Amino acid sequence: MLELRGVSISFGGVQAVDHVNMDVADGEIAGLIGPNGAGKTTVFNLITGIYAPDSGTIKFRGKAIQGLPPHRITELGVARTFQNIRLFGTASVLENVMMARHCRTRSGSLAAIFQTPGHRREEEETRRRALELLEFVDLADARDVRAADLPYGRQRRLEIARALATEPQLLLLDEPAAGMNETESESVMGLIRRIRDELRKTVLLIDHDMNVVMGLCDRITVLNFGRLLAHGRPEEVRTNPDVIEAYLGRE
Amino acid sequence: MTDFLGDVLNPYNLQVVMLIAINCLLGLSVWVPLSAGQLSLGGAGFMSLGAYTAALLSMQAGWSMPLAILAGALGAAFVAFLLGYPTLRLQGVYLAIATLAFGEMVRILALNLRITNGALGLAGIPQMVDEVSWYLWDNTSLGSSMGPWDPHTVASLIMVGLLYLILGLAVYCLLRQASSRVGRALRAIQADELAAKAMGVDTRYYKLLVFTQSGFLAGLAGGIYAHLYYFIGPGDFGFNRAIEMLLYVVLGGMQTLWGTLVGAAALTTLPELLRFSASYRLMAYGSLLVLLMTFRPEGLLSAATVERLSFRSRRRRAATAPPREGAA
Numbered sequence: 001m002l003e004l005r006g007v008s009i010s011f012g013g014v015q016a017v018d019h020v021n022m023d024v025a026d027g028e029i030a031g032l033i034g035p036n037g038a039g040k041t042t043v044f045n046l047i048t049g050i051y052a053p054d055s056g057t058i059k060f061r062g063k064a065i066q067g068l069p070p071h072r073i074t075e076l077g078v079a080r081t082f083q084n085i086r087l088f089g090t091a092s093v094l095e096n097v098m099m100a101r102h103c104r105t106r107s108g109s110l111a112a113i114f115q116t117p118g119h120r121r122e123e124e125e126t127r128r129r130a131l132e133l134l135e136f137v138d139l140a141d142a143r144d145v146r147a148a149d150l151p152y153g154r155q156r157r158l159e160i161a162r163a164l165a166t167e168p169q170l171l172l173l174d175e176p177a178a179g180m181n182e183t184e185s186e187s188v189m190g191l192i193r194r195i196r197d198e199l200r201k202t203v204l205l206i207d208h209d210m211n212v213v214m215g216l217c218d219r220i221t222v223l224n225f226g227r228l229l230a231h232g233r234p235e236e237v238r239t240n241p242d243v244i245e246a247y248l249g250r251e
Numbered sequence: 252m253t254d255f256l257g258d259v260l261n262p263y264n265l266q267v268v269m270l271i272a273i274n275c276l277l278g279l280s281v282w283v284p285l286s287a288g289q290l291s292l293g294g295a296g297f298m299s300l301g302a303y304t305a306a307l308l309s310m311q312a313g314w315s316m317p318l319a320i321l322a323g324a325l326g327a328a329f330v331a332f333l334l335g336y337p338t339l340r341l342q343g344v345y346l347a348i349a350t351l352a353f354g355e356m357v358r359i360l361a362l363n364l365r366i367t368n369g370a371l372g373l374a375g376i377p378q379m380v381d382e383v384s385w386y387l388w389d390n391t392s393l394g395s396s397m398g399p400w401d402p403h404t405v406a407s408l409i410m411v412g413l414l415y416l417i418l419g420l421a422v423y424c425l426l427r428q429a430s431s432r433v434g435r436a437l438r439a440i441q442a443d444e445l446a447a448k449a450m451g452v453d454t455r456y457y458k459l460l461v462f463t464q465s466g467f468l469a470g471l472a473g474g475i476y477a478h479l480y481y482f483i484g485p486g487d488f489g490f491n492r493a494i495e496m497l498l499y500v501v502l503g504g505m506q507t508l509w510g511t512l513v514g515a516a517a518l519t520t521l522p523e524l525l526r527f528s529a530s531y532r533l534m535a536y537g538s539l540l541v542l543l544m545t546f547r548p549e550g551l552l553s554a555a556t557v558e559r560l561s562f563r564s565r566r567r568r569a570a571t572a573p574p575r576e577g578a579a
Contacts, residue, residue: 050449071448071454080449082449086446088446091439098435099435099452102432102452103450108432109427112433166451
């Protein structure tokens with residue numbers, strides 16, 4: 001599904017990501033962890049085209065996508081959420097999801113001005129699909145609420161619904177359970193499993209909460225100082241001495 | 252009754268009513284890019300392009316006025332598209348400054364080119380009202396009518412109708428666009444450009460689109476302006492004009508398109524209403540603007556007000572709701 005080979009990027013002397021190799025297989029929930037500043041979010045930004053890597057290749061379903069503009073990568077089937085929630089705050093919950101249908105719809109200004117049958121059909125379909133997704137993340141009751149007025153946990157869910165509205169094959173979640181209490185993160189974990197099992201999406205997630213990562217992920221990649229530190233199944237990673245050292249320090 | 256009509260329909264009042272329509276178009280030309288978060292102050296430059304192009308085409312190339320005006324608008328739109336390309340990367344105040352500089356460039360060009368007749372400007376531009384009133388004079392019995400219905404007044408009224416028809420058409424198109432997929436993309440860019448990109452919106456395309464539309468509207472207003480006034484000069488399209496256009500949007504309320512129309516109407520009428528204060532007029536005008544911004548920073552017409560006045564059903568509104576008041 002996703003394949004990173006020797007991906008590097010530096011910002012003014014800081015090697016943020018250094019020759020990282022990573023694979024995400026079809027249908028799995030993969031985890032990306034590491035201490036603060038390890039370059040996890042930078043990897044997300046590289047995959048989604050916000051940055052172009054200095055070197056290396058990123059392949060999505062066999063096609064090189066490094067350096068493509070973000071909207072093209074979204075079109076190809078990669079969607080994401082953001083660590084610091086970036087909803088369209090003043091728009092309603094429903095509208096937020098409808099906005100993300102953009103790359104799966106076609107009609108332009110002229111179709112809207114003349115209200116062509118195709119345009120009407122598409123608007124209807126956009127609305128229907130958006131409501132369906134709100135139903136899926138359990139936000140249908142809040143559809144008319146301004147996104148910025150939602151409580152924090154529900155904003156995270158809305159971001160997931162919005163990302164799903166772009167019809168991705170690969171969903172990148174940047175700390176989906178950050179700042180949540182145990183019940184909330186349990187329910188987000190349930191949602192992420194349903195995304196894989198019911199919607200058949202592949203998921204790559206970043207999180208600091210080890211319960212979430214260990215409980216959800218089929219495979220985990222560990223970064224430290226921009227470098228690949230470890231890679232494997234949760235139990236392998238948990239007992240890896242390098243990982244323990246990076247997180248806890250050496251005795 | 253006829254005396255009263257004669258008073259109301261005097262040429263001065265009709266001129267103000269027409270000017271309101273033109274200023275509404277100018278306000279919209281600022282509002283459109285702003286609805287995608289792009290602050291462009293190039294409006295005066297595009298208006299100038301539209302005005303000079305249309306005036307020269309009708310004066311020297313002998314084009315019919317509607318055709319010349321349309322050509323002016325399209326020309327301005329094309330230049331806006333070209334200007335949009337290199338300025339795409341600029342944001343916020345940097346974009347504002349670059350577009351303002353463009354407006355100054357156009358003004359200085361108009362000041363120095365032979366074809367625009369330099370500082371003297373273009374005089375003797377064919378007048379739409381005159382044309383219509385000559386037609387009425389020749390082909391109807393209005394020429395001999397008494398009271399307020401002389402050919403010139405009737406022609407002015409026809410022009411008022413035509414201008415508001417054009418304005419209505421522009422508003423209709425923009426509203427349709429705003430409640431469509433395109434409008435959602437524009438609001439997404441305005442709210443969070445990075446998130447919009449990540450959600451699949453080609454931000455470059457939409458920025459160019461609003462820039463081009465903005466150029467078209469300002470150029471259209473310029474062409475009409477030239478054919479309502481006998482004279483245009485470089486001074487008509489300077490820095491003041493650019494700021495005035497921005498004021499329509501800011502003071503009217505930029506959350507919805509209606510605010511811009513209210514702002515343009517209010518700021519066009521206000522200086523006329525303040526004429527009684529004679530030499531204190533501009534001071535009074537300025538003070539009113541300061542007071543307005545102090546006590547109603549969201550503008551005359553906020554989105555919340557529009558929503559209260561709107562009769563559309565709640566459910567429908569929710570689907571296409573514009574950003575509401577007090578946005579974070």
